[in-house]
Amino acid sequence: MNLTDISKLLGKPYFQASNCLIYNLDCLEAMTILPDESINLTVTSPPYNIGKEYENLLPLDDYINWCEKWITEVYRLTLCDGAFWLNLGYLSIENRAKAIPISYLIWDKIPFYLIQEIVWNYGAGVAGSKFFSPRNEKFLWYVKNSEAYIFNLDDIRDPNVKYPNQKKNGKIRVNPLGKNPTDVWEFPKVTSKSDFGID
Structure with missing residues (x-):
């Protein structure tokens, strides 16, 4: 499409x-208008239900049900070789958890196949006094078909990683285009206009 x-x-x-x-x-109203299997890739970071100014705070069960509804629509829209990238953080559950990964709560609501969890280390954030200072969120990489999905490794290799003396039987053992990036990504959060260079 x-x-x-x-x-x-x-x-x-x-x-x-x-x-x-x-x-x-x-999102739900818009997605219902679009036809089945019309989207290659969805990348999203939905509201975490933690009381931000742009959220409508919901009871936990209602939030999970809402997540299931829109994720089901994303699945319907995704092409057979398409992918779904989901960025999620943490929320609190009274008397149960200070910071539980949201992905734990919706694991059984997601019809996609999980390829990998990527850890996003964003460097700076809230300082804890009775807990370790949070510095990560997760990207969950899902696909619709576990045997037939697109992953262009050569396009994302790190060319700055050098491999001195990495030879076996006189041949280079590694890819000359560079190294496969790790599943830990380090880049800062964008939290204000100044992060974009806007005054």
Whole structure:
């Protein structure tokens, strides 16, 4: 499905560029309009239900049910060789947990196949006085078909990693294009306009 097809279905976008459409719509309402198996990739970081100003705080069971609904729609929309990347943090459960990974709570609600959990180390954040200072969230990499999905390793290799003397029987043992990146990613959070260089 191309951008023209999407705009015909969803109407005028909030923002448009040559290769981008942004809509300010309820995700469930918008997704129900789109046809089955029309999206290659979904990358999302939904509200964590922790009381941010842009959230409608829900009882935990209602939040989990809401997550199940929109994830089911994402699954319906995803092409057979497509992928779903989900960024989630932590929430508190009274008398049970100070910071439980949300992925633990919705594990059995996700119909996709989990390839890998990526740890995002964002470097700075809340300072704890009675607990370790939080410095990570997770990216969960799901696919629709565990045997047929797209992973272009050569496009993401780290070319700055050198392999001196990595030879066996006189041949280079490693890929000359670079190393496969690890499952721990280090980059900072964007939390304010100044992080974008905006005054």
